[in-house]
Amino acid sequence: MGQTRGRTLFFIPALALLALFVVYPVANTIWLSFFTPEGEFAFFKNYADVLSQPEIFDPRGFERGFPYGALIHNVIWIVLHLPLTVILGLVFAVILRDIKGGAIVKSIVFLGMVTPMVVGGIILRFLFDGNVGIIPSVLALFGFAPRTLTAYPDTALFSLIAGSLWLWTPFSMVLYSAGLETIPDFVYEAAVIDGASPWRIFFNITVPLLKPVTGVVVTMTFLWVLKIFDIVFVATMGGPGGASNVLALQMYMYAFREFNPNAAAVVATFLMIVALVVSIPTFKAAGGEE
Amino acid sequence: MKRKMIVLLILALAICSLPGATAEKKLTVISGWSGPEMDAFMPVLKAFEKETGIRVDYQIYRAEDLAVLLPAQFNAKTTPGDVIYMWSWFITKHAKDGHVLEMTGSLKDADFIPGALDAVKVDNKLWGGVYTGKVKPGFWYRKSFFKKHGLSEPKTWDEFVALCAKLQKISGVKAPIASGNGVGWPLSDITEHFIATYAGPQVTYGLIDKKVKWTDPVVKSVFTDRIVPLLKAGYFSEPIEWTMALDLWWRGDYGLYFMGSWITGMVDNPDDLGVFSLPGCEGIVFAPDYAFVPAYTKYPAEARKLLAFLSTKGQEIQVSTGGHIATYKVPLNAYPPVDRGVASLLKGVVALPDLDDTIGGEWQAAFWDQLKLLWVSPGRVNEVLENLQRKAN
Numbered sequence: 001m002g003q004t005r006g007r008t009l010f011f012i013p014a015l016a017l018l019a020l021f022v023v024y025p026v027a028n029t030i031w032l033s034f035f036t037p038e039g040e041f042a043f044f045k046n047y048a049d050v051l052s053q054p055e056i057f058d059p060r061g062f063e064r065g066f067p068y069g070a071l072i073h074n075v076i077w078i079v080l081h082l083p084l085t086v087i088l089g090l091v092f093a094v095i096l097r098d099i100k101g102g103a104i105v106k107s108i109v110f111l112g113m114v115t116p117m118v119v120g121g122i123i124l125r126f127l128f129d130g131n132v133g134i135i136p137s138v139l140a141l142f143g144f145a146p147r148t149l150t151a152y153p154d155t156a157l158f159s160l161i162a163g164s165l166w167l168w169t170p171f172s173m174v175l176y177s178a179g180l181e182t183i184p185d186f187v188y189e190a191a192v193i194d195g196a197s198p199w200r201i202f203f204n205i206t207v208p209l210l211k212p213v214t215g216v217v218v219t220m221t222f223l224w225v226l227k228i229f230d231i232v233f234v235a236t237m238g239g240p241g242g243a244s245n246v247l248a249l250q251m252y253m254y255a256f257r258e259f260n261p262n263a264a265a266v267v268a269t270f271l272m273i274v275a276l277v278v279s280i281p282t283f284k285a286a287g288g289e290e
Numbered sequence: 291m292k293r294k295m296i297v298l299l300i301l302a303l304a305i306c307s308l309p310g311a312t313a314e315k316k317l318t319v320i321s322g323w324s325g326p327e328m329d330a331f332m333p334v335l336k337a338f339e340k341e342t343g344i345r346v347d348y349q350i351y352r353a354e355d356l357a358v359l360l361p362a363q364f365n366a367k368t369t370p371g372d373v374i375y376m377w378s379w380f381i382t383k384h385a386k387d388g389h390v391l392e393m394t395g396s397l398k399d400a401d402f403i404p405g406a407l408d409a410v411k412v413d414n415k416l417w418g419g420v421y422t423g424k425v426k427p428g429f430w431y432r433k434s435f436f437k438k439h440g441l442s443e444p445k446t447w448d449e450f451v452a453l454c455a456k457l458q459k460i461s462g463v464k465a466p467i468a469s470g471n472g473v474g475w476p477l478s479d480i481t482e483h484f485i486a487t488y489a490g491p492q493v494t495y496g497l498i499d500k501k502v503k504w505t506d507p508v509v510k511s512v513f514t515d516r517i518v519p520l521l522k523a524g525y526f527s528e529p530i531e532w533t534m535a536l537d538l539w540w541r542g543d544y545g546l547y548f549m550g551s552w553i554t555g556m557v558d559n560p561d562d563l564g565v566f567s568l569p570g571c572e573g574i575v576f577a578p579d580y581a582f583v584p585a586y587t588k589y590p591a592e593a594r595k596l597l598a599f600l601s602t603k604g605q606e607i608q609v610s611t612g613g614h615i616a617t618y619k620v621p622l623n624a625y626p627p628v629d630r631g632v633a634s635l636l637k638g639v640v641a642l643p644d645l646d647d648t649i650g651g652e653w654q655a656a657f658w659d660q661l662k663l664l665w666v667s668p669g670r671v672n673e674v675l676e677n678l679q680r681k682a683n
Binding site for chain 1: 357358531651663665680
């Protein structure tokens with residue numbers, strides 16, 4: 001009994017900090033999202049108003065092209081970035097596991113991860129610049145007219161997604177590398193003795209045994225993409241014409257350009273709900289059984 | 291006796307530790323000027339320090355960053371600076387909320403060019419100071435480049451289009467006009483110049499006051515008849531980071547560059563600079579910088595004194611370094627020769643406020659962003675104008 005009371009006492013400071021800096025702001029944000037800027041209680045009407053804005057969802061995009069609205073742009077980002085990050089990270093980790101100099105190559109790949117996202121955004125801006133960028137120069141070798149890829153509505157979002165792969169793939173590579181170290185050698189040895197091909201070993205041993213790691217990579221990448229802001233803010237500011245706008249940037253625009261904290265709270269709450277809905281089942285599916 | 295000594299010592303220490311008891315008064319000025327612009331501004335602050343003995347620190351924050359930082363600071367009743375350079379709309383907005391110190395009586399209208407202080411007034415009360423301004427006179431070119439290729443300043447619209455066509459044919463020229471891009475403002479400056487010239491100054495005022503719509507036929511014709519044909523003909527480059535565009539234009543990759551008068555302080559040889567407005571121009575944007583004293587400054591009297599100094603004597607010092615035009619009545623001989631030429635462009639035309647800086651808020655960001663879209667997709671002009679009007683509503 002005394003031991004339980006002692007534990008409870010030690011638990012209180014952490015609980016108080018959590019309540020003050022996490023629970024209260026979250027609750028207050030949700031509360032704020034139900035009010036209009038004039039202070040009237042609007043409940044879900046606020047959500048309908050904000051989420052139907054063309055900045056969030058613009059169905060005209062399906063006829064004329066970008067922009068489709070920040071929500072669709074986030075979806076495109078997730079659909080492209082998530083599988084590519086997982087696959088590339090896994091491929092890098094497996095290929096570089098046993099080869100000579102693999103650690104050096106891993107370190108080079110990891111540089112993208114240690115680059116601050118704001119700096120990464122600036123680098124991306126110049127990387128895709130028609131006058132000085134390496135990407136348009138390389139594309140010019142294949143007959144494409146050199147142009148600033150982040151300046152055009154049809155290429156801006158895809159350029160940022162490609163750039164973000166460079167910045168985020170190292171994360172999955174490192175996690176997969178650590179995961180590979182946990183697979184006992186005798187499993188592979190047994191498979192080789194049984195005559196399994198390298199592909200079979202990869203798909204029947206490596207991939208299943210890395211399932212918990214994949215869960216973490218998928219969830220963390222999903223959350224990172226969902227709240228992506230800094231790269232977009234620095235590289236394109238969501239432009240041109242909103243063609244690379246994302247939800248977190250729109251939240252910033254509502255809060256600090258329009259000075260409309262209620263609309264910003266709607267977007268923040270929406271992002272939080274999506275994050276919870278996706279991440280909890282993913283975590284459970286990946287490692288819950290263990 | 292010993293006890294008394296200890297008490298006295300503690301008392302003395304307590305007094306000394308009181309905020310401001312022995313601390314030197316130090317004011318902080320915040321603006322977005324860095325590099326050469328900051329170097330040109332520092333003599334002004336030094337002159338104030340010399341005159342008053344009050345120390346002044348300088349910090350660099352872009353206006354876009356201050357727009358995020360200051361509201362939170364003000365809500366916490368604190369401020370990162372004592373005199374802050376900021377957009378006029380931001381100053382008046384926060385003055386209404388009680389976050390700005392009143393300056394009424396510290397500056398006299400008669401000492402400034404007409405209307406210079408209007409942008410920081412609310413109900414005839416003054417909430418800020420006005421500093422020097424930047425003129426956005428038109429298209430800059432290198433005299434040596436024009437001479438080499440036998441080019442001359444256009445006097446009519448047709449001559450302007452013909453000049454662009456000639457520039458496009460010159461070997462090594464990527465596009466006749468370099469389009470500077472930052473967060474989007476250089477494109478907005480070009481657009482405002484076209485509106486002021488071909489729709490007239492009154493339409494500019496109407497757009498600011500929201501009495502004229504962006505979809506109005508007069509405004510629309512400026513876009514469809516003037517800007518879009520130039521864009522479609524490839525006379526404007528795609529948006530390029532504006533300092534990079536400056537270098538590229540200066541080395542001859544582009545023939546013309548639309549920029550404000552601060553360009554005179556950013557090139558190697560200002561004497562080689564020539565500038566012309568669009569033919570028939572009736573109004574030129576003259577955009578002064580504004581500053582204010584937050585209500586939460588520790589030294590209100592000293593901060594007011596500094597702002598008054600910056601708005602008056604400070605301007606005289608600033609214009610002598612080049613690239614600035616005074617709003618305070620400064621003698622003409624205080625200017626370097628190249629700026630006297632820029633100031634002369636204002637003769638006979640209406641000095642207009644900067645349209646997007648005056649409106650501000652989310653609309654300003656939308657304006658910049660929509661123009662970036664227009665520049666690369668001129669066929670979407672109707673959509674751009676509709677979006678601008680939707681944001682203005």
